[in-house]
Amino acid sequence: MERADENLLPSVYKEVSEAFGAGPADLGYLSFTRNFVRGISSPLAGVLVINYDRSTVLATGTFFWAFATAAVGASPVNGFGLAIVIPALQSFIADSYKDAARGAGFGFLHLIGHMGGIGGGVLATVMAGHEFWGMPGWRCAFILMATLSALIGYFVLLFVVDPRRTDPTTDANNISVASVWMEALKAMKAVVKVKTFRIIVLQGLVGSLPWTSMVFFTLWFQLIGFDHNSTASLLSLFAAGVAMGSFLGGALGDRISRVYPNSGRILCAQFSAFMGIPFTWFLLRVIPQSVSSYYTFAITLFLMGLSISWCNTAANNRTMIYAFDRACEGSFSAFAAPMVGILSEKLYGYNPKSVDPTNGSLPEALALSKGLFTMMAVPFGLCCLFYTPAHWFFRRDRLNVRMASLKETELI
Structure with missing residues (x-):
C-alpha cells in the first residue's frame, strides 16, 4: 500500500497538469513537498520504533498517509505518514532474519x-482516463486508495504483534520521552563517526536523484502519445523489473558476501548503479519517441528495472541506522x-500551453526526456563512484564493531 500510494500522484501528472494549468516544475514541487517532509521526518520514526510498540507505530503512520491521500495526496502530512512506516518495516526485517539471509529478507520486502506499486500505478493511470459519478477518475483513485490504506492500518493495529512484546526485558512504557531522544542523539553521534555510514549517505544523496526523477515517466509517455492503458502497461513492466531486481540484488548480495565478505555487497551495488547509465541513455536518447516504439520501450524498461534496483537490498538497507540515512x-x-x-x-524549452490534451506533444516529450536524462545519468555515475571507498572502510568498521562486541561480552 505504501508503494501504491507513492505512485498515485505521478500516475496522474497529466490530468493534474491539465486541471490546474501546471507545468513540470509545478508538478515537481508537489512531489518535493511530500519527499522532503518524509526525509526530515524519518529520524522521528527511528526513535519511535526503538522504544515503542512497532505495530502501533505502523498503524499510526498508515492512518496519517490514508488521511492525506484522501486530501488528494498533496498534503505534507502524507510524507510524514510514509516516513513513520518505512523505517518501522526495516526494523521488523532486521529482527526477523539472520545476517546471512537479511539481504533476501529486504529483497522480499521490496518485491x-x-x-x-504496480497495482497503484496501473489503477490510477487507467482510472484517470474516465469519470465516475461525475467525478474525475484521478480524484476517485485517491479516495479509493485512502480507503484501502485506512483498512490496512486497521488490520495492522488488530493483528500485527511486535516480537518485543514477548521480551520480558523490554518495557517501553517505563521509558520517558526525554530519555528516548537522548538515546537517539547518542546513537546518531556514534553512527556519524562510522566511515561506512558516511559513504552510504554520500552515494545515497546522488543515487536517490534518478529514482525521484522517474516520477515524470508517466507524463513523458503520455506526451509521446501513448494512451492511459499503454502507459500503465509500460510502467508496470518497469515496476515488475524493479521488484524482481530488488529480490535478486538481495539474494546475490547474500551469496557473493559469503565469498567476498568485505566487498561482495559493495560490488553488487556498484554494478547496479553503473547499469543505470547505459539504460538511461538508451531509453531517453536513442529509442525513437513514437508510439511505434512500444515494444522497444517495454523490453528496455523491464531490463532496466531488473538491473538498476540492487543497491538498497544488496548493501544500503543492512545498516542499523536506516532512519538517519533515509533522512x-x-x-x-x-x-x-x-x-x-x-x-x-x-533549458530545453518545455511549454505547458503547447500540450495537446488528447494526443500529447512530441516537442514537449523531447524536452522532458532531456531533463530526465540530465537528472538520471549523471547521478547514476556519481553513485557508482562514491561506493568505491567502502571497499576499504567496511572491513575496518566490521572489525571495530566485532571488537567492541567482544569487549562488552567480556565485561558482562
Whole structure:
C-alpha cells in the first residue's frame, strides 16, 4: 500500500497538469513537498520504533498517509505518514532474519512493495482516463486508495504483534520521552563517526536523484502519445523489473558476501548503479519517441528495472541506522523532481500551453526526456563512484564493531 500510494500522484501528472494549468516544475514541487517532509521526518520514526510498540507505530503512520491521500495526496502530512512506516518495516526485517539471509529478507520486502506499486500505478493511470459519478477518475483513485490504506492500518493495529512484546526485558512504557531522544542523539553521534555510514549517505544523496526523477515517466509517455492503458502497461513492466531486481540484488548480495565478505555487497551495488547509465541513455536518447516504439520501450524498461534496483537490498538497507540515512537521502533527493521540471522548461524549452490534451506533444516529450536524462545519468555515475571507498572502510568498521562486541561480552 505504501508503494501504491507513492505512485498515485505521478500516475496522474497529466490530468493534474491539465486541471490546474501546471507545468513540470509545478508538478515537481508537489512531489518535493511530500519527499522532503518524509526525509526530515524519518529520524522521528527511528526513535519511535526503538522504544515503542512497532505495530502501533505502523498503524499510526498508515492512518496519517490514508488521511492525506484522501486530501488528494498533496498534503505534507502524507510524507510524514510514509516516513513513520518505512523505517518501522526495516526494523521488523532486521529482527526477523539472520545476517546471512537479511539481504533476501529486504529483497522480499521490496518485491512485495513494488508489486503494490504496480497495482497503484496501473489503477490510477487507467482510472484517470474516465469519470465516475461525475467525478474525475484521478480524484476517485485517491479516495479509493485512502480507503484501502485506512483498512490496512486497521488490520495492522488488530493483528500485527511486535516480537518485543514477548521480551520480558523490554518495557517501553517505563521509558520517558526525554530519555528516548537522548538515546537517539547518542546513537546518531556514534553512527556519524562510522566511515561506512558516511559513504552510504554520500552515494545515497546522488543515487536517490534518478529514482525521484522517474516520477515524470508517466507524463513523458503520455506526451509521446501513448494512451492511459499503454502507459500503465509500460510502467508496470518497469515496476515488475524493479521488484524482481530488488529480490535478486538481495539474494546475490547474500551469496557473493559469503565469498567476498568485505566487498561482495559493495560490488553488487556498484554494478547496479553503473547499469543505470547505459539504460538511461538508451531509453531517453536513442529509442525513437513514437508510439511505434512500444515494444522497444517495454523490453528496455523491464531490463532496466531488473538491473538498476540492487543497491538498497544488496548493501544500503543492512545498516542499523536506516532512519538517519533515509533522512539525509530523502530530504536531498526531493529536489530532483522540481529540477527535472525547471531544466525541461527553462533549458530545453518545455511549454505547458503547447500540450495537446488528447494526443500529447512530441516537442514537449523531447524536452522532458532531456531533463530526465540530465537528472538520471549523471547521478547514476556519481553513485557508482562514491561506493568505491567502502571497499576499504567496511572491513575496518566490521572489525571495530566485532571488537567492541567482544569487549562488552567480556565485561558482562
